[in-house]
Every structure is written in C-alpha cells, then in structure tokens.
Amino acid sequence: MTSLIVKTAGRALTPFILLSGLYVASFGFLSPGGGFQGGILLASGVILIMVTHGSKEVHRLAENIDWFETFGALTFLIVGLAGLLLGGYLFSNLLPDTPLMCIVLDIVIALKVFVGITAVFVYFFGMGVKEC
Amino acid sequence: MRKDICTFLLVLMIAFLLVQGLELSYEDKEDSEVDEYYKEHQEKTGADNMVEAILLDFRAYDTFGEVMVLYIAIAGVIILGKIVTGDDQS
Amino acid sequence: MTILVGLYGMTRTKNSIKMIMCLGIMGSGVILLFVSVGYIPGAGAPIVGHSAEMVDPLPHTVMLTAIVIDLATMALGLALVYHLYEEYGTLDVTDYLVGED
Structure with a gap:
C-alpha cells in the first residue's frame, strides 16, 4: 500500500526521533522537556514505523509490552512509599540537593506514556482492521 | 429557534463568568506567595527546570494521581479493543 | 474565547465524534487561558540561569497535567463511540436515546 x-x-x-525522545526524557531536569514529552516522542517514532510498514509486528510487540504500564505505576508508588518510610512524608526527596528523584520519575513516566500511547494506537488500528 | 436562543444565552453567561474570573486573576499576579516559595526552595530539588521541580518533587502526589488517571484510561481503551478484536476469547 | 467555541459546538452538534472534537477544543482553550494568566511581560522560560526573571511556573505544571488528562479522556471517548457505532450503526446521539426498536 505504501510506496518505497x-x-x-x-x-x-x-x-533520530527515538534518540531525541530519549534526550528529552532523560535531560528534562536541566532543559525544557520532561517525562510526558519524551514519552510522546518515543511513541511517535514507533507509530511512524507502524504507519509506514504495517502494524503486524508492532501489534505482536504491543501485546507483550502492556505490563510495562503496571510496572511504571508500581515504581511511582514505590518511590513515594520509600519517601514516606525514610523521609517522613509521602514523596519526600531522599537525597536533597541532587536531582535523582526527578531523573528516576522522569524515566518511569516516559516509559509509561510510551507504552500507553503505543497500545492505544495499536488497538485503534486493530478496530479499523476488523471493520473492513 | 428557542434552542438557538437558549444556547446563545448559555454561552453568554459562561463568557461573563470567564471575564469576571480573568479580571480577578490578573489583578493580584505580582505577589504570588506560592510562586516565591517554589523559587526560594528550588535548590533542594536539584532540578534546574522549575516545571519539573514542581511536577516531580513539590507536587509529586498530584502527579501520582494523574499517572493513575492515564493508567485507568489506557486500561479502558485496551479492554474495549480486546472486546472488539476478539483477542480475549480464550 | 476558544472555550466558548468548543462549548457552542458541543451543545449544537449531534455527531458524537464532533462532540469529542469540541471537547479537545475546550481543553485547548483552558490551556491557553491558564498559560496566559501565568505570563509576566518581559520574563523568560522557567529555567534557573536562563533569564533573570521567569514566568510563573505553576500554571505550566498544572497545564502539563491537564494536557495528559485531555488526551486520556479523548482516547477513552473515541473507543466508546466506536462501540456505540458498532451497536447502533449510527453516530447521531438522538438515535441512541430512542432505544432498541
């Protein structure tokens, strides 16, 4: 269907889209960017492949990748509970004056948004294929 | 015809409320105390990007709730998609 | 103003997909409103060391949350509209209310 x-x-x-997504996600604490924007960029790279090359392989990949969503949410909760246990209140910074918490949560959110948006597009494409 | 007038009145009322709220919010913009607190205590987070510092450190609990909203919405889309494509028949 | 355009469209249309598009337009209006509230004339981006005076970073944070929730709501709504189309064979909301006959 698509041309050469x-x-x-x-x-x-x-x-290059995936690389720029990784850059935006992991350097979000220093420069403009962050977890959500990086995740959307990563997902747009995968969606470009899905549009140009057909969605068969990506569909199989996306069915095995759904548990990353739960992994991201649980990691977010574990970081918060560690702050509660060791620092005194929920989501307290364990290492003050260092951006460790921002980096970890950025990457977790980027992973979660990437997997989520990719899964949503895969299932929307699956709905369209069923219709025809 | 009556429906047109009702819709027009509704939009007009909400426009009035928005203008009133905007005037309130533009008046006392100079001395935002919460903003000053964030700017003074920014060194504690170690992040230079103020938006990230607020999003992931000062207000991480709000971000957690928002991540949960995203999780639930995506789970709903996946469940509806599995009903349509029939992947869940086994 | 964009909020009012979205609201007028949502109350006047009968097409489900156009309703969800109006929801997106209203979300964009809210985002523009909050970012314009936080703007200070002559200030730069809210990054330490970038410029002497920075704009209010709190509305930016709140709107970053609102963008993602808009996206999630629209994705879920489109999936539901697809199911309604499969069930009734139409996108008109007044046909959904009639029921099965």
Whole structure:
C-alpha cells in the first residue's frame, strides 16, 4: 500500500526521533522537556514505523509490552512509599540537593506514556482492521 | 429557534463568568506567595527546570494521581479493543 | 474565547465524534487561558540561569497535567463511540436515546 519513498523515509527518520525522545526524557531536569514529552516522542517514532510498514509486528510487540504500564505505576508508588518510610512524608526527596528523584520519575513516566500511547494506537488500528 | 436562543444565552453567561474570573486573576499576579516559595526552595530539588521541580518533587502526589488517571484510561481503551478484536476469547 | 467555541459546538452538534472534537477544543482553550494568566511581560522560560526573571511556573505544571488528562479522556471517548457505532450503526446521539426498536 505504501510506496518505497515512504518506507525509506520512515526507516531513516525513526532512530533520530527515538534518540531525541530519549534526550528529552532523560535531560528534562536541566532543559525544557520532561517525562510526558519524551514519552510522546518515543511513541511517535514507533507509530511512524507502524504507519509506514504495517502494524503486524508492532501489534505482536504491543501485546507483550502492556505490563510495562503496571510496572511504571508500581515504581511511582514505590518511590513515594520509600519517601514516606525514610523521609517522613509521602514523596519526600531522599537525597536533597541532587536531582535523582526527578531523573528516576522522569524515566518511569516516559516509559509509561510510551507504552500507553503505543497500545492505544495499536488497538485503534486493530478496530479499523476488523471493520473492513 | 428557542434552542438557538437558549444556547446563545448559555454561552453568554459562561463568557461573563470567564471575564469576571480573568479580571480577578490578573489583578493580584505580582505577589504570588506560592510562586516565591517554589523559587526560594528550588535548590533542594536539584532540578534546574522549575516545571519539573514542581511536577516531580513539590507536587509529586498530584502527579501520582494523574499517572493513575492515564493508567485507568489506557486500561479502558485496551479492554474495549480486546472486546472488539476478539483477542480475549480464550 | 476558544472555550466558548468548543462549548457552542458541543451543545449544537449531534455527531458524537464532533462532540469529542469540541471537547479537545475546550481543553485547548483552558490551556491557553491558564498559560496566559501565568505570563509576566518581559520574563523568560522557567529555567534557573536562563533569564533573570521567569514566568510563573505553576500554571505550566498544572497545564502539563491537564494536557495528559485531555488526551486520556479523548482516547477513552473515541473507543466508546466506536462501540456505540458498532451497536447502533449510527453516530447521531438522538438515535441512541430512542432505544432498541
């Protein structure tokens, strides 16, 4: 269905989109960016591959990747409970004056948003395929 | 015709409320105490990006609730998609 | 103003998908409203060391939350509209209220 030009351009652009997503997610504490924006960028890279190359492989990948969503939510909760147990209140910073908590939560949120948006698009595409 | 007038009146009333609220919020913008607190205690978080410092350190509990909203919405979409595509028949 | 456009569209249309589009337009209006409230003339981005005076970072944080919740709400609404279309074969909301016959 898609032409050779679209396939080649999608294959060439996707690594750079993923790299910029990783940069935005992991350097969100220093520069503009953050977990949500990085996660959306990562998901847009995967969606580009899905649009240009068909969604069969990505569909199989996305069915095995859903548990990352639960993993992200649980990690967020564990960080909060560790702050409650060791620091005195919920989500207290364990290492003051260092951005460790921001980095960890940024990467966790980026993973969670990436998996979530990819799963939503995969299931929307699956709905459209069933219709035809 | 009556429906048009009702809709127009509703939109007009909400426009009035919005204008009133905007005037209130634009008046006392200079001395926002919460903002001053965040700016003074920013060194404690270690993050230079103020938005990240507020989002993930000062107000991490709000972010946790928001992550839970995203989790539940995506779980709903996945469940509805599995009903449609019939993956869950086994 | 964008909020009012979305509200008018949501009350006047009968198409479900157009209603969800109006929900997105209203969300964009709320985001513009809050970011404009936090703006200070002549101030830079809210990053330490970037500029001498920074804009109010609190509305930016709240709106970052609101964007994600808008996205989640619209995704769930579109999935539900798809199921309603499968069930009734139409997108008109007045046909849903009639019931099964």
